[in-house]
Amino acid sequence: MSCRFARNIGGGWIEAKNSRGEVGLVPEDYIEVNQAQPFTSRGNAAPLDLSFFDSQMPAPASTAQTSNGNDPWAVFDNNPSGGFSNNWAAQPEGTETGKTSSNAWHSGGHGHPQAYQGPDIYPYPCLIDLSGAEDDEWDEEWDDVKSSGGYAESEAGEGGAINRGGAHGSSMKIALNKFPGFSKSGPELYLLSKQAAKGTKLPIYGGEVGPVWAYPDYQLDCVVADPKKGSKMYGLKSYIEYQVTPTTTNKPVNHRYKHFDWLYERLLDKYGSAIPIPCLPDKQVTGRFEEEFIKMRMERLQGWMTRMCRHPVISSSEVFQLFLSYKDEKDWKTGKRKAEKDETVGVMIFSTIEPEGLPDLDVIEVEQKCEQFSRFTRAMDDGVKDLLTIGNEHWKRCTGPLPKEYQRIGKAFQNLSSVFISSGYEGEATLTDALTAAGKTYEEIAQMVAEQPKKDLHFLMETNNEYKGLLGCFPDTIGVHKAAIEKVKEADKLVAAGKITTSDKVSMSKRASTMSYALQAEMNHFHNNRIYDYNRVMQQYLEQQVKFYEMIAEKLRHAHSQFTTM
């Protein structure tokens, strides 16, 4: 079920070639690139012969087009029959080269391989993703178009949409490169790599809680604020620019959404195999400049940036530092080009990881850890989604029928009071004044009830939504590890078959151990952040809930005091 290259020919079709050299067209929607890395294009990869990892692949539906068949790295999964998802889900994980299905947990019957893409259940400002149609966001270039050579979407329109089609907070999507020859995936690239590691070393230490990343002494943070409408082409095109101020320099830099997106793509390329990089908040076409939307996007960009700042590996990376503190436009352009040429991307990131004073783990241990994290993230994903569903229903009730009911109660009291006033009976005011006030109080409570979710449930939802997005990236990340484990477990056979040397086998095992430490460090980072985040959001939620109920009680106490004891 893998193909050996693919090329977007437009109109929703992808030209693909399988390992037997058969070429044909498959619908774009049926294809998902896994760990596609712009690697060989930069000419630095050792020309490994990985053909022994290939499985059989059925012929694509048609072979109307010839194709560039020179690239053996691009690995696709496809199923032109439309039964894709279920077939995929039914396959044992990790049995194919580089297969890291983002759909492994939640393949439904909808025939689309992207998990975590259900409709946006959160009733807050609906962010509709119509990236394919959002031309102006993508056609305009703040700086040199040509410089974004590795930034496929800005050049290839609708073809890029396949990777971005998720609801906000959906799974990490690794870029589909439309140009055959750019893609390379599979952990074997790292497991069997002969080249020396390039780039900054990423040490892992044995901490109190287990393997941990090296945390900086100073916790980086930044503020995303002050969204401003900018325009270009004599006002024909407009956009929103956000001011991003890092706590290090305290010097603000301006960034448009597409720059955040560029950063996301770079981080995903470079760290995605080891660190789940959550998606950015969705783009939106309609009402893009409406205040509410801009505020919401800013809030979510802030959340995304804060999470990135808190990550010791991300926050100290060159590309992230560039984004936060470039000096001028020239500095930004230069840094951008450099980042796009970074070679240590995809699974090669593991080559920079150095467990310090930690013993090598055998594959059984590696697998156990991996399974444990897989189980946990899956269970948490379910729990978070459950909470989001319930929170969403609660949101609807709190902003819909409940305040309406309090309002009706308030109106009924006031109406009865009006009737009473009409009695002409002396001393009526001793009741009616109080009854009218009570009615108004319930109308105020209605208002409070309707506005409350924005004060408490909103943050609970946002945090869980963020976690839903983050957890949606784990299948991809964990998939890389599972694939590596499978390779290591096959090592004996490969040695026996003379495909790899015994030294290769030892090396693979050691590298799988390194990968495991990276995963453990990442999980410990995740747990640490999670405990902080949930403590914080629950405190915030409950604090606001307490205030809410106290305020209602206070209002009712006042209403009560106006009735006379007779």
Place this chain on the structure above:
Amino acid sequence: MSCRFARNIGGGWIEAKNSRGEVGLVPEDYIEVNQAQPFTSRGNAAPLDLSFFDSQMPAPASTAQTSNGNDPWAVFDNNPSGGFSNNWAAQPEGTETGKTSSNAWHSGGHGHPQAYQGPDIYPYPCLIDLSGAEDDEWDEEWDDVKSSGGYAESEAGEGGAINRGGAHGSSMKIALNKFPGFSKSGPELYLLSKQAAKGTKLPIYGGEVGPVWAYPDYQLDCVVADPKKGSKMYGLKSYIEYQVTPTTTNKPVNHRYKHFDWLYERLLDKYGSAIPIPCLPDKQVTGRFEEEFIKMRMERLQGWMTRMCRHPVISSSEVFQLFLSYKDEKDWKTGKRKAEKDETVGVMIFSTIEPEGLPDLDVIEVEQKCEQFSRFTRAMDDGVKDLLTIGNEHWKRCTGPLPKEYQRIGKAFQNLSSVFISSGYEGEATLTDALTAAGKTYEEIAQMVAEQPKKDLHFLMETNNEYKGLLGCFPDTIGVHKAAIEKVKEADKLVAAGKITTSDKVSMSKRASTMSYALQAEMNHFHNNRIYDYNRVMQQYLEQQVKFYEMIAEKLRHAHSQFTTM
């Protein structure tokens, strides 16, 4: 549309005769007796010729039966065509002898003349009225069956159901007497009466708020308590007996529901034209001995008794005093027989009313007052029903979806906590203990929410339900007054036609003035009680609401405190 007599022949048919002597069968549901009084049967009424008040009546649907046509007093309204309600409503009020339509305000399209009989919207223990089927309640006689001669229903089974078919809190129904010759209605009986008033005088004084009844120095009250299951016929039949203890004697007496009903019938007969006598809480067949039902009925009987105690005319009446403080069974039986033979019933109650030092009112003033009270009670009726509808919906929400939602929120928190516990991450307990506690708190809140309506909304609903019942009696009471006003307005014509003397006319006007003072005194009594009741119930409601919200806030404050600030 009036007929001159009617006889229940069973099977849901009434044999009726109109003023032209035509006899036929009409469906029981189409007939409602207005101010039918067991008067002439006791042989004490002056044989007034009131035939000049008769209107034309169409022939009943069939004339298959001959009938006792000797009684000119029984006045029925019927409409065999089925369009009864609307026709009735379309007729100008008071144009026919003694017509006091209880359906005048709210005639719907259901073809049933009884207003205020919609389904019991209050979701609290549903009291289904199946009086026709409730044989054991009515067949069993605690004392002499024969003594209840004036108590038609105990002898005539399903025929009596027509008057008792209302939902609890429905309109006052004046007894349908199955025996032709027993009925007499219409205010002319009083307006043209030549006989001296019999029975205790009921003075009306000019108070601060206008005409008022004579209030006793000591406010009577009673406690309905201690429901006990009794049985008779060697245990074959069982019933519930309530202990009623008046504050005057502090000596408890026992009464079954049917005794309350007997009292109701007596009060209705005697005072119904001047004082709205609210219906008793409904009877119920199924689950009659279930704890919940008995408690509810007791509570409502208590409410009914309290309201009767608070009425200066009712509470000081002989029959009411008998009910509350009979000495022994013999005393009860004797008193019962005496009450049933009371002659000052129906409109004749006005003959005992004596406005003290109050000037005679002219008919314009009388009519204005009457109209004012009619408008007020109608508007209040609408307001009360509106509040009941809203309260009912609120009740449903508070006991249904809302606590379910809080429970789900609680479960979601606890579920997430369980997932977190499974992480194996050190220091997890700093979050999970608090998160589990928060989840449990929301489950507790769910419980509180579901139980709250019984603590506050219940009393608001009960009070409004009681007022709905009371207000449902006003059309009947006000109808008597309206009919009297019409008669007085016709007086000149009648004098000119030689039907009545000038002296009769003066007398009629004076008596209409007396009736107006009675209505005003009653309205002032109503207003006074209403202001007290609504002040009290609103205080109670708000007090409980405050407690409720404070308790939620307190619980959440405690849940909040368990999260650690990091």
